[in-house]
Amino acid sequence: MEQPLLSMRGISKRFGATQALKNVALDAYAGQVVALIGENGAGKSTLMKVLSGAHVPDEGTMEISGQPLTPKRPQDSRSAGVAIVYQELNLAPHLSVEDNIMLGIEQQRGGFLRRSEQRRRVREALSLLGHPDLTPDRIVGTLSIGAQQLVEIARALVAEARVVVFDEPTSSLTQQDVQRLFDVIRRLQDQGLAIIYISHFLEEIREVANRYVVLRDGEPAGSGLLTDTSNDAIVSLMVGRSVETLFPHVPHQLGEPILQVKELSGKKLPQRVSLKIRRGEIFGLFGLVGAGRTETLRQLFGLDRAAQGTVQIGNAYPACSPNARIRAGLGFVSEDRKGEGLAQSLSIADNLTLSKLQTYSTAGIMRLGARRAATRDWMQQLNVKAQGPEQTIGNLSGGNQQKVAIARVLHQDAEILLLDEPTRGIDVGTKAEIYRLIGELAAAGKTILFVSSYLPELLAVCDTLGVMSKGRLLETRSVDHWTENEILSVAISS
Template sequence: MTETQPLLEMSNVVKAFGATRALDGVSLRVGAGEVHALIGENGAGKSTLMKILSGAHRPDSGTMSLGGVPYAPKGPREAREAGVAMIYQELALAPHLSVEANIMLGRERVRAGLIRRGEHRRLVREALELLDHPEIQPETEVRDLSVGAQQLVEVARALVSNARVVVFDEPTSSLTEHDAQRLFAIIDRLKRRGLAIVYISHFLEEVRRVAQTYTVIRDGRSVAVGDLADTSIESIIAHMVGRDLDELFPRVPHEAGEPILDLKEVATRISTKPADLVLRRGEIVGIAGLIGAGRTELLRAVFGLDPVVSGRVVVNKVSGGGARPGKRIEQGLGFLSEDRKGEGLALNLPIEENLTCSALGRHTTWGFLRLRRRRNEVRGWMERLRVKARSPLQSVGELSGGNQQKVAIARLLHQRADVLLLDEPTRGIDVGSKSEIYRLIGELAAEGKAVLVVSSYLPELLGICDRIAVMRRGALSDCRPVAEWNEHRVMEVATRG
């Protein structure tokens, strides 16, 4: 292999599913010791391209090579044996098995029908030593590890399989800032070992930290390739969405009105100090903090999904500490779960059923569901939120992440919620969809809705909120105007001993 020849090369890859052309001549080149960012909106074709690389799909046309040798895997196993490792956002680990068992799963060393335990232990020990995280022990059950440590177990699996190409697909979407920094250090180490790394992320600031080169895919085509040092985030975004975004965090004028939600010394099961917070109509308030600090638990308790151990939740001057979700919906509260696929939506059901399920009674007469009236209203919400779908009858699971999130928000608006409790509202969606959701949140505040946002993405909170509070180890700080915060100050409060 010559110095200029990439370790991984995919040229003019085409893939169609029926009449839909998912990839239309995409090319990708990654050199040894290089971190290459693959960037694009949801539905742009990134996942399809990586499924072809990993052997899950076969291309209709185009060529691939690894180390200058033609590469055309017949399936994922053949791709792994050739040296391609995939590390997905949704971790593929067996939680009840040990770290060692997970690392060697599907990679067992066998002689005469017997597993060679000694070789297993040696390989696992070498991989873990390279990661340099002594807290991850071979005998530990994976379910006892943090999400960040589990991610490193996936990396160890790639090392044991002698991977030459490693693909990281949204690896930090569920990680704390500390765990993300640990992962970046591991990626730097893999790069120095000469691996070719493909890095997929919607966090463009993070991409600039990790990668050296990039490819932008839009509508199944490669539209931009280059060095990250020579381009700007604004330019990358313009290539992604096919137009210049006026601004990533559009500011819609809105004005705070009377209080609508008042938390008076509210304690949850993991609180270390009762929380006090007042939310007003026409206001966007953010709650920052590390994963596990208690932010999600507070929102769930307010909505009635988790118990309020002590204190009072006052909605529209009506007090109650332990109301159930049905009662909260009647009071005008709407909750958007951070687990969009597990809790927020029924992926196998159509859009119209997801959008109306929390207020179905509005479309019934004498116990009969008025289907036409419901469908017409659903179409109206889809048009307002610009949900891209064939019809209200399309399964939510077939939509992109951004459009799924819009359906989840539309459900809250359909149920006529005045207070929107949004937990990680833009996790895992592309920058164009994020900008649309930010604008929508601003428009809702302008209409007099009150919005409480939990987010791990600090630029998001600083860009859209009027006030911010920080949760640290179950304690909520004072809520102060956004002008008094910056990323450094937020992290200082979130990580203070």
């Protein structure tokens, strides 16, 4: 029987009263990809931190090629052949490709860097990845996200990694870069590396992985071959209950036009966008990277000033500023949850009430009790899992952070919700909750403008779908009259 290259057995880890991991096992074989699946907070990140040496397990053993692995710090795991490519890339943007790849393992003699030897190793690694065109002297900060990810992978190769972990690697990639990444992973398999692949997208897991391991609440929930297991069965293992559908449908009625946009243009993007959205409608907006979807939402919310065009909300034409658009009933949930969607260092209560702080102020004194009560109410309505209103937002899972971001725009009484990639980086179970919430909001008469790069959710959740390309809204139809092939054909058209 084939022996695993990496073996993790009986891994347990507790943080105070919280049992983060309990008796978890995971095997990774040379030349294969094992998918590590689970909801946010299931223990995936903690398990990988144990593997990386960032956490020392309370119980359990690890082996690489039959040799014990007992890292006390990340350097110990790296030296043993473990490399992790994180969702948030760990690069120095001001340094060159060569300097990033060789950081910590510089080639030197007599106190001087051996630049020629370093460049040879860097070029060799990039060539193995199929990208000899990525030159060692390029500054990393000037590269695309996909190219930066290649730099991370090349660093793993130069460090002679035998086990490579990919943690949500496609969340910020274009579709073209995703396929390039999959090609790279296949090359790594051909070289005999063991790959651990973490993702919330079951479709891409099936494309790239051989086996799967599911964690739920820090414990093993199931494992096996992907060819022998349906998506519904995997989702049921993740959430601990039967899942009838990944896309719950909530009946809702469409009313009169509430948002009308005519000839909206920015300095570069968008270009002469016109659309009409009705009360209670879920309007999807699809396009490839650079199509202008996010720019359109930012101009609708008043974050960016339009070069021309009008935005009509009901019967009014509000001024182009976020305050004016909020007063007119718009709410915006940014795709950049960390950078601008939420204040990561502030509490749930701070984030949720930022748009209407004046509601809780009397004579300049903040009524903290009333604010906490309102926050608890919204947390209960949206099923936000947290210790309480004062917990720091940065300590929540991605799915719970996203619920707080949506709760904020609901708390500000928004009638029209602009949602930019609201399910990115969120587990399947939480996605289903957000889909249901969007349907319930539409049933309550709210209007949703839903931007996403994930076609199955747009076709399942939306009433109407518009496709953008190069800044223009090319075509709008009822979702019943679209197919995925037709949507992509329009999206790549000139």
